[in-house]
Amino acid sequence: MKAYVLLLGFCFLAFNSFASDKTTIRIGVQATGTLAWELSVLQDQAKDLDFQVEMHPVTTTEAGKIALQSGAVDIIVSDWIWVSRLRSDGADFTFYPYSTTSGALMVPENSAIHAIKDLKGKRLGIAGGELDKNWLLLQALVQQEQLDLNASVEKVFGAPPLINEQLKQSRVDAALNYWHFSAKLEAQGYRQLIDGKEILKGLGIQEHVPALGYVFKQSWADGHKVALYAFIEASKKAKQLLCSSEADWKKIIPLTQTDDAATQTKLRQRYCEGNVTEWGVPEKQAAERIYMLLRKVSNNQLTGKSEDLQPGTFWSQD
Numbered sequence: 001m002k003a004y005v006l007l008l009g010f011c012f013l014a015f016n017s018f019a020s021d022k023t024t025i026r027i028g029v030q031a032t033g034t035l036a037w038e039l040s041v042l043q044d045q046a047k048d049l050d051f052q053v054e055m056h057p058v059t060t061t062e063a064g065k066i067a068l069q070s071g072a073v074d075i076i077v078s079d080w081i082w083v084s085r086l087r088s089d090g091a092d093f094t095f096y097p098y099s100t101t102s103g104a105l106m107v108p109e110n111s112a113i114h115a116i117k118d119l120k121g122k123r124l125g126i127a128g129g130e131l132d133k134n135w136l137l138l139q140a141l142v143q144q145e146q147l148d149l150n151a152s153v154e155k156v157f158g159a160p161p162l163i164n165e166q167l168k169q170s171r172v173d174a175a176l177n178y179w180h181f182s183a184k185l186e187a188q189g190y191r192q193l194i195d196g197k198e199i200l201k202g203l204g205i206q207e208h209v210p211a212l213g214y215v216f217k218q219s220w221a222d223g224h225k226v227a228l229y230a231f232i233e234a235s236k237k238a239k240q241l242l243c244s245s246e247a248d249w250k251k252i253i254p255l256t257q258t259d260d261a262a263t264q265t266k267l268r269q270r271y272c273e274g275n276v277t278e279w280g281v282p283e284k285q286a287a288e289r290i291y292m293l294l295r296k297v298s299n300n301q302l303t304g305k306s307e308d309l310q311p312g313t314f315w316s317q318d
Contacts, residue, residue, distance in 0.1 A: 005114070006027070006313075007164075014228045014305070019108065021048075022049070022050065022051050022052045022227075023051045023052070023224055023226070023227035024051070024052050024053075024054050025051055025052070025053055025054065025074055025075060025227060025228075025231055026054045026072070026073045026074045026075070027039070027053055027054070027055055027056065027058060027073060027074065027076070027226070028056050028057075028058040028063075028064040028068060028072075028073040028075070028076040029055045029056065029057060029058065030058055030060070030064060031057065031059070032059070032180070032257070033077060033185050034099070034180070034271055035077050035098075036055075036168065036255050037238075037242060037252045037255050037256075037271075038235050038238040038239055038242065039053060039055060039238075039253045040154070040255060041238035041241055041242060041248055041251070041252065042229070042234055042235070044239050044303065045218045045234070048270075049230065049231040049234055050227065051227040051230050051231055053231075056072065056073050058073075058076070061078065064076040064077070064078065065078060067180070068093070068215065068216075069091075071126065074216055074217075074224075074258050075214050075215065075216045075218055075231075076214075076215055077098055077212050077213065077214060077215070078095075078213070078215045079095075079133070079211060079212055079213070080095040080210075080214065080309075080313055080314065081133065081294060081302060081303060082212060082215075082309040083095045083107050083215055083293065083310075083313050084291065084303065084304075084306065084309050084313040085302075085303060085304040085306070085310075086113060086302055087310035087311075087313060088305060088306035088310050089203065089304070091110035091217075092217050092218040092219050092312070093210070093215055093223065094215070094216065094217070094272075094312055094313065094314065094315040095213040095215050095231060095314055095315060096213050096214045096216075096220045096314070096315045097209060097210035097212075097213045097214075097276040097279050098210060098212045098213045098232040098235075098276070099211060099213075099271075099274035099275075099276065100197070100208045100210050100211060100273075100274045100275070101179045101196075101211065101212075101270055101271065101273060101274025102133075102134060102177055102178075102179060102180060102196025102197070102211040103127070103132075103134035103172060103176060103177055103178050103182060103195065103196050104176075104177065104182035104192050104193075104194070104195040104196065104230060105138065105175070105176045105191065105192070105193055105194050105195070106167065106174065106175045106176075106177065106182050106185045106190045106191065106316065107161070107173070107174045107175075107190065107191050107192040107193055108170075108190055108191070109126075109190060109191050111173065111174070111191065113173060113174055113193065114193075115193075116142055116148060116149070116193070116194065117142070117145070119149065119153050119173075119174060119183075120147075120152045120153065121144065121152065121153070121154075122153055122154070122172075122173035123153070123154045123156055123172040123174075123176060123270065124153040124154065124155055124156065124165055124172060124173065124174050124176065125156045125157075125158065125163040125166045125171075125172035125174070125175040125176065125177070126156065126157050126158075126163065126175075127154055127157075127158065127159065127160040127163045127175075127176065127177040127178055127181065129157050130157070130265055130301075131298055131301055132176075132301045133211075133294060133302070134176055134199070135176055135198055136243065136293075136294055136297045136298050136302065137196070137199045137203065137290075137293065137294070137297075138176065138194075138199055138292050139297050140203060140294075140296075140297045141199050141202045141203055143145070143297070144203075148154055155242045156171075156172050157191070160177050160178050160181040161181070163175050163176075163177050164177060164181050164184065164185060166251075167185065167190070168188075169204045170203075173263055174193065174276055179196075179270055179274070180267060182195075182270075182272075183266045183267050183270040184258070184263050184266070184271075185264070185269070186256070186266050187260065187265070187267075188261040188262075188263075188267040196211065200290070202287075203293060204289075205286050205289060205290060207278070207283045207285075207286035208276075208277070208278065208283070209283050209286045209287050209290060210276055210279070210283075211274075214232070214235075216228070216315075218315070221315060222229055229317070239272075239275060241274075242268070242271070243268070243271075243275065245269070251270060284314055286316075287309065288308070288309050291308070291309040296308070
């Protein structure tokens with residue numbers, strides 16, 4: 001952890017120390033997020049970029065949202081459901097894809113749980129709360145078989161690290177956790193029962209819809225188009241380097257916050273599997289269908305008052 005803090009601190013200094021007339025993009029960055037990996041790669045290319053980054057540490061997803069809404073930062077990584085909900089209340093935030101990787105349902109390797117129906121009567125650890133999107137979509141999936149997962153399992157909600165520990169200590173029988181915490185379990189021999197993409201396929205959605213993306217104000221984007229375009233393209237190239245270049249990957253290993261080689265390898269694999277390769281009409285239409293599923297299963301609690309995904313939720317580069 002100490003090495004991580006030192007490296008991230010160096011990135012802050014390196015990015016922010018160049019006096020320049022380049023457009024500054026203020027980005028809210030979580031310590032446990034993969035965005036810090038990519039920004040570390042960009043730091044090596046800082047002199048050649050058409051923009052400069054000012055990184056602002058945020059402790060949690062919610063802290064990032066507050067920073068964006070208050071105007072303390074220009075960009076964070078978040079989800080499009082939240083963007084649509086804000087737009088229904090009159091805000092002008094918008095979303096551009098970052099990753100298709102989502103959560104996974106994990107069990108011990110020797111577990112008797114081999115299908116979702118086997119969860120009946122078991123203790124299930126769930127990262128987040130009742131409105132976690134992975135949990136809601138998992139419920140929607142089993143409803144197709146007339147099963148009520150919400151009523152048939154004993155739910156244990158908690159922060160992602162706590163849920164992992166609960167599974168390791170056999171206090172829960174299965175864990176539905178965010179992708180990087182699930183990857184850490186995989187590296188330790190735990191078995192993936194189903195992940196977010198497979199849940200969506202079970203719900204009839206074949207497209208790889210991004211779970212997370214860059215979120216920023218449309219009004220800010222309109223005034224900083226050149227810098228924003230340049231940042232997005234640079235970010236894509238940084239991801240490609242992390243997935244193809246051993247030298248670049250080795251540089252950011254301290255940011256993975258683990259010394260275990262197997263865990264580092266699994267984190268890299270799952271991270272690279274989230275690369276956004278398609279983002280067009282089919283994916284956006286699939287997002288509309290996901291929105292309706294989440295709206296129904298959450299009884300509007302996640303999506304808010306809007307019956308439909310709000311226009312402008314997805315940023316148009318036109």
